Amino acid sequence: MDAHKEEVARISERVQAFQRSSTPFRIYHGSTLSTRDSVRQRDRIIDTSRLSHVIRFNTQEKTVLVEPNVPMDALVDATLREGLLPKVVMELPNITVGGGFAGTSGESSSFRYGLFDRSMRGIEVVLGNGEIVWATGNREDPHRDLFFACAGSCGTLGVVTLLEMELIDAQPYVELEYKAVASVKEAVDVLQEAEQDPRVDYIDGILYSITSGVIMIGRLRAQPIEVADGIQSFDKPWDPWFYLDAEQILKRTEKGGKPYKQSIPTKSYLFRYDRGVFWGGGIAFKYFCMPFVTLTRRLLDPYMYSRTMIHALHRSGISSQAIIQDLGVPYESAEAFIEWTGEKTGFWPLWLCPVKPPPRDECSFSMANVDPDKTVLDVGIWGMGPRDRPRFVALNREFEAKVAELGGIKCLYAHAYYTEDEFWRIYDARKYTGLRRKYHAGSLPSIYDKVKVDLQGIAGPQSVRREETWGEWTSRKFWGTWPFGGLYGVASATKGLVIQSDFLLKK
Structure with missing residues (x-):
């Protein structure tokens, strides 16, 4: 625990320095399972990558203190040794505890326990002014609002440095x-x-x-x-x-x-x-026009795990061409939504995962429109979209509009194609901005800034970023031409298999 306290003190000092100089910063974890572009600048990050330890178990109360950068597979290994398991375990082993908490993460036990963040008893947070606080869901806790709001906030309200998690009995x-x-x-x-x-x-x-x-x-x-x-x-x-x-x-x-x-x-x-990352590996075989048979899957097995495939996805740029969405709708809307999805895209398979929503008074701003009395059916939709960028953006916007029409919600681990006005009509802007002011989070990006993309003039302002230069246009066209981007992604992933490399920091 002493090493943890020293690391958190270092993080607090760096946050204070950023606040004094009014320097905007982001949190750097060392890895990502988000499909959004996540490149960081070295001089404007809070590095939490060393917070990667399981600190302490309380086997009587069935809880564990764990740092945010512990991946799911390491957490499961540690808990199984104690005869215990997390209530919710995300299906990809490289998803971290902090990523699962700050994102919107559910799995096949979420019908009973809700999203991953619902398993937490408390969190340690470094606020935007460097103050270190412990927040819980207890009604008398002065930071109760922060505890629930940090769930699903994508790291935009503070730096989470420790989590206390509830566990259940394991079986082999x-x-x-x-x-x-x-x-x-x-x-x-x-x-x-x-x-x-x-x-x-x-x-x-x-x-x-x-x-x-x-x-x-x-x-x-x-x-x-x-x-x-x-x-x-x-x-x-x-x-x-x-x-x-x-x-x-x-x-x-x-x-x-x-x-x-x-x-x-x-x-x-x-x-x-x-x-195979669900069935994403099949899309990779199709991209490279390779036979999708037992022999080729076995030969290419080292490339077919989520750690390697996410690396290749980011480095290749193919993530900007892929529709990767988890969209939650009420059961009564599921049939209409899935039929619409099939007709619109022809994407199959689709993943179905029921999720128990949180009580109204424990709801994060990111779940503001969800009925607490109705189970949400998460529909996982993953496939390659139109290569024409405006058509690609338009299709994603149609998905978002359809989910809103049916009273559903979108998981924000992926790109969002809303205009800012549309976004804040769905997610509770008043509650979120009030929390950012209260907890001094102005130097962190807002959640909309983290998830937004260039709308290509289809909606809202003509562009949410500066105009593309001729050099940028040429580079995008080259790497977007088959198979150059894919080959580069595979080469980078191969290097990552041999030599541990970092695709998130700018060189």
Whole structure:
């Protein structure tokens, strides 16, 4: 704990220096799972990359003190050694505790526990004036408003340096039941029925088309079940990718009519989407016109994990061409939204993940429009958009408008295509700006500044950044031409596999 206090004191001193000189700054974590451009300037950052330790467990109360830069896989390893697990574990192992808290992160246990931030008891925050405070959700806590507001704020209200997290009892296996569905309505019915079962620990689903999908219901187990296929894992080079295996199970269950069950080691289940990054790896194969078969997936396995693929995505510039959105809608709007999405884009598969919303008085400004009495169905939409930039922006804006029309919410880990007026009609501007003033956060970027993009004159001002120079236009056209950007991303990722490199800091 002494090393932690020394590091936080150093961060506090640097924040005070920025405040005295009125220098705007950003927080640098050393890694990102956001799909937004995240390049930082070395002289205008607060470096929290060394805050990467699990500090202390309280096994009686089932809590852990953890620094924000601890990734999910390291956290799971540490908690499993204590016979415990986080209530919510994001599906990609490189997502950090701080990133999950400051972003909007949910997973297959979120139907019961809500978003990842709902597992927190307290947070240590360095305010914009350098003051170090501990904030909790307790009603008598003077910083209660800060505690709830920091969730989903993308690091724009202060520098979170420590978190106290609630845990649950672990088991070595997850028994996963696969139920085939033939429509969105049937998928919603199965999800809602599973939510009511107190024995269920995990729920999510994959729609492979408007008429074919699978809902997966998980239960923590002390022993594996006895099945012919034995124990199935998804983290080794010779293992199948999870979504492909689920599709094969779907085809078998559609014919047989009975749900299928398998036992998966708990850690392998929690990170089952890591290899292939859900189905993003398939998009990479398509981009390079490579055969998408077992042999090529095995040969290229080192490139198919989220750490490597996110690196390549940023360095290649392809993230600016990809539609990567998690959009939450109420159950009653799910069928209309998914049908609209399928007709508009033809993107399949789609991911389904039910999320329990927070109570109204514990709601962050970023969840202001969510009905606390209605489960939100997160729909994961990932695919390549139009190469024409104005058409690409317009399509993303259509998604955002449709979600708002249906009473839903958008996760802000990705780009946002709202005008500023549109953004603050959805997210609580009055509450957010008041908190920024109260906690001296003016030197940090606002959340809109972090997530906005150039709207290409489609809406709002003609541009949200300066005009593009001839050199910038030439560079964008070159790297946007197939396959130059992709090859550069792969080369950079290869270097990162051999030599640890940093793609977030400007050289």
